[in-house]
Amino acid sequence: MPRAPQYWLFKSEPESFSIRDLAAAPKKTTGWDGVRNYQARNFLRDQIKPDDRVLFYHSSVDPPAVAGTAVVVRGGHPDSTAWKKGDHHFDPKCSPENPIWYTVDIRLEEIFDEPIPLDALRREPALKDMVLLQRGSRLSVQPVTKREFETVLKLARAGSAKSKKGKK
Protein backbone atom coordinates (compact mmCIF):
# COMPACT_ATOMS: atom_id res chain seq x y z
CA MET A 1 0.00 0.00 0.00
CA PRO A 2 1.43 3.36 -0.93
CA ARG A 3 1.66 5.77 1.91
CA ALA A 4 -0.67 8.73 1.70
CA PRO A 5 1.19 12.01 1.28
CA GLN A 6 1.69 13.99 4.45
CA TYR A 7 1.76 17.71 4.90
CA TRP A 8 4.33 20.03 6.44
CA LEU A 9 5.19 23.66 6.96
CA PHE A 10 8.76 24.88 6.49
CA LYS A 11 9.79 28.28 7.78
CA SER A 12 12.39 30.44 6.13
CA GLU A 13 13.50 33.99 6.53
CA PRO A 14 13.21 35.37 3.01
CA GLU A 15 16.28 37.48 3.63
CA SER A 16 18.32 34.28 3.68
CA PHE A 17 16.15 32.08 1.42
CA SER A 18 12.80 33.10 -0.08
CA ILE A 19 10.33 31.25 -2.24
CA ARG A 20 11.65 33.31 -5.17
CA ASP A 21 15.11 31.93 -4.48
CA LEU A 22 13.55 28.49 -4.73
CA ALA A 23 11.95 29.46 -8.05
CA ALA A 24 15.36 30.58 -9.31
CA ALA A 25 17.20 27.46 -8.15
CA PRO A 26 18.21 24.75 -10.63
CA LYS A 27 15.16 22.54 -11.28
CA LYS A 28 13.37 24.80 -8.76
CA THR A 29 14.76 22.39 -6.20
CA THR A 30 16.78 22.88 -3.05
CA GLY A 31 18.08 20.90 -0.11
CA TRP A 32 16.43 22.07 3.09
CA ASP A 33 19.66 22.08 5.05
CA GLY A 34 20.81 23.93 8.12
CA VAL A 35 18.04 22.77 10.45
CA ARG A 36 19.64 22.42 13.88
CA ASN A 37 16.79 21.47 16.15
CA TYR A 38 16.21 17.89 17.24
CA GLN A 39 12.45 17.85 16.93
CA ALA A 40 12.61 19.28 13.42
CA ARG A 41 15.48 16.91 12.63
CA ASN A 42 13.35 13.92 13.56
CA PHE A 43 10.66 14.98 11.12
CA LEU A 44 13.25 15.44 8.36
CA ARG A 45 14.99 12.16 9.06
CA ASP A 46 12.06 9.88 9.79
CA GLN A 47 8.79 11.17 8.48
CA ILE A 48 9.14 13.46 5.49
CA LYS A 49 8.95 11.43 2.27
CA PRO A 50 8.82 12.06 -1.47
CA ASP A 51 5.46 13.42 -2.65
CA ASP A 52 4.73 14.99 0.72
CA ARG A 53 3.56 18.56 0.36
CA VAL A 54 5.00 21.63 2.02
CA LEU A 55 3.68 25.07 2.91
CA PHE A 56 6.52 27.54 2.40
CA TYR A 57 6.34 30.11 5.18
CA HIS A 58 8.18 33.43 5.31
CA SER A 59 9.11 34.38 8.88
CA SER A 60 10.67 37.52 10.35
CA VAL A 61 9.15 39.75 7.68
CA ASP A 62 6.21 42.08 7.66
CA PRO A 63 3.83 40.44 7.38
CA PRO A 64 4.86 36.87 8.11
CA ALA A 65 3.01 34.75 5.56
CA VAL A 66 2.60 31.48 3.72
CA ALA A 67 4.15 32.29 0.35
CA GLY A 68 3.38 29.13 -1.61
CA THR A 69 3.81 25.39 -1.75
CA ALA A 70 6.50 22.85 -2.55
CA VAL A 71 6.72 19.11 -2.95
CA VAL A 72 9.26 16.78 -1.39
CA VAL A 73 11.42 15.11 -4.05
CA ARG A 74 13.91 13.35 -1.77
CA GLY A 75 13.34 12.13 1.78
CA GLY A 76 15.64 12.37 4.77
CA HIS A 77 19.38 12.10 4.18
CA PRO A 78 22.40 13.45 6.06
CA ASP A 79 22.93 17.21 5.95
CA SER A 80 26.51 17.52 4.75
CA THR A 81 26.72 21.21 5.63
CA ALA A 82 27.06 20.04 9.23
CA TRP A 83 30.64 18.83 8.73
CA LYS A 84 31.83 21.51 6.31
CA LYS A 85 34.22 23.73 8.24
CA GLY A 86 33.36 27.36 7.76
CA ASP A 87 29.76 26.65 6.83
CA HIS A 88 27.36 28.81 8.74
CA HIS A 89 25.70 25.68 10.08
CA PHE A 90 28.92 23.79 10.84
CA ASP A 91 28.63 21.51 13.85
CA PRO A 92 31.94 20.10 15.14
CA LYS A 93 30.23 17.02 16.60
CA CYS A 94 29.23 15.85 13.10
CA SER A 95 30.93 13.69 10.49
CA PRO A 96 29.76 11.57 7.57
CA GLU A 97 29.84 8.58 9.95
CA ASN A 98 27.85 10.49 12.55
CA PRO A 99 25.70 12.94 10.62
CA ILE A 100 23.34 14.00 13.45
CA TRP A 101 21.52 16.48 11.20
CA TYR A 102 19.32 15.65 8.24
CA THR A 103 17.82 17.39 5.24
CA VAL A 104 15.23 16.75 2.53
CA ASP A 105 14.98 18.10 -1.01
CA ILE A 106 11.95 20.09 -2.08
CA ARG A 107 10.81 21.46 -5.41
CA LEU A 108 8.70 24.54 -5.92
CA GLU A 109 5.09 23.82 -6.71
CA GLU A 110 3.37 27.18 -6.60
CA ILE A 111 3.95 30.77 -5.55
CA PHE A 112 0.68 32.23 -4.31
CA ASP A 113 -0.49 35.36 -6.14
CA GLU A 114 -1.17 36.78 -2.70
CA PRO A 115 0.76 35.40 0.29
CA ILE A 116 -1.51 34.42 3.16
CA PRO A 117 -0.50 36.61 6.09
CA LEU A 118 -0.30 35.22 9.60
CA ASP A 119 -3.26 37.26 10.82
CA ALA A 120 -5.46 35.79 8.08
CA LEU A 121 -4.47 32.32 9.25
CA ARG A 122 -5.40 33.28 12.81
CA ARG A 123 -8.82 34.47 11.67
CA GLU A 124 -9.62 31.14 10.04
CA PRO A 125 -11.44 28.84 12.49
CA ALA A 126 -10.41 25.68 10.62
CA LEU A 127 -6.77 26.53 11.36
CA LYS A 128 -7.02 27.15 15.08
CA ASP A 129 -5.07 23.98 15.92
CA MET A 130 -2.25 24.61 13.45
CA VAL A 131 1.11 24.13 15.15
CA LEU A 132 2.24 27.45 13.68
CA LEU A 133 -0.48 29.32 15.54
CA GLN A 134 0.09 27.81 18.96
CA ARG A 135 1.52 30.09 21.58
CA GLY A 136 5.27 29.86 21.84
CA SER A 137 5.52 27.58 18.82
CA ARG A 138 8.72 28.15 16.89
CA LEU A 139 9.48 24.85 15.23
CA SER A 140 10.93 25.54 11.79
CA VAL A 141 9.72 22.22 10.36
CA GLN A 142 6.29 21.23 11.55
CA PRO A 143 3.42 18.91 10.64
CA VAL A 144 0.23 20.24 9.07
CA THR A 145 -2.98 18.24 8.70
CA LYS A 146 -4.46 17.59 5.29
CA ARG A 147 -7.45 19.73 6.21
CA GLU A 148 -5.21 22.60 7.31
CA PHE A 149 -3.18 22.36 4.12
CA GLU A 150 -6.31 22.44 1.99
CA THR A 151 -7.74 25.33 3.98
CA VAL A 152 -4.62 27.37 3.31
CA LEU A 153 -4.89 26.57 -0.40
CA LYS A 154 -8.52 27.68 -0.33
CA LEU A 155 -7.50 30.98 1.26
CA ALA A 156 -4.87 31.39 -1.43
CA ARG A 157 -7.44 30.85 -4.20
CA ALA A 158 -9.86 33.30 -2.58
CA GLY A 159 -7.17 35.93 -2.12
CA SER A 160 -5.99 35.50 -5.68
CA ALA A 161 -9.52 35.88 -7.11
CA LYS A 162 -10.03 39.04 -5.08
CA SER A 163 -6.73 40.56 -6.14
CA LYS A 164 -7.49 39.91 -9.80
CA LYS A 165 -10.91 41.51 -9.51
CA GLY A 166 -9.44 44.50 -7.70
CA LYS A 167 -6.77 45.10 -10.32
CA LYS A 168 -7.43 47.29 -13.38
Next chain:
DNA sequence: GCCAACGTTGGC
Protein backbone atom coordinates in the same frame (compact mmCIF):
# COMPACT_ATOMS: atom_id res chain seq x y z
C1' DG B 1 14.86 46.89 18.89
C1' DC B 2 12.21 44.56 22.45
C1' DC B 3 11.18 40.63 24.77
C1' DA B 4 8.48 36.28 25.69
C1' DA B 5 9.02 31.63 24.92
C1' DC B 6 11.73 27.97 24.15
C1' DG B 7 16.05 24.96 23.61
C1' DT B 8 20.71 23.93 25.03
C1' DT B 9 24.64 23.89 27.98
C1' DG B 10 27.25 23.01 31.87
C1' DG B 11 28.27 23.37 36.89
C1' DC B 12 27.04 21.08 40.80
Next chain:
DNA sequence: GCCAACGTTGGC
Protein backbone atom coordinates in the same frame (compact mmCIF):
# COMPACT_ATOMS: atom_id res chain seq x y z
C1' DG C 1 19.10 15.09 37.32
C1' DC C 2 18.35 19.91 38.58
C1' DC C 3 18.32 24.45 37.14
C1' DA C 4 20.53 28.99 36.18
C1' DA C 5 22.62 31.16 32.48
C1' DC C 6 22.83 31.82 27.97
C1' DG C 7 21.52 31.75 23.00
C1' DT C 8 17.92 31.74 19.50
C1' DT C 9 13.51 32.41 17.40
C1' DG C 10 10.20 35.25 15.63
C1' DG C 11 6.06 38.22 16.30
C1' DC C 12 5.23 42.74 17.41
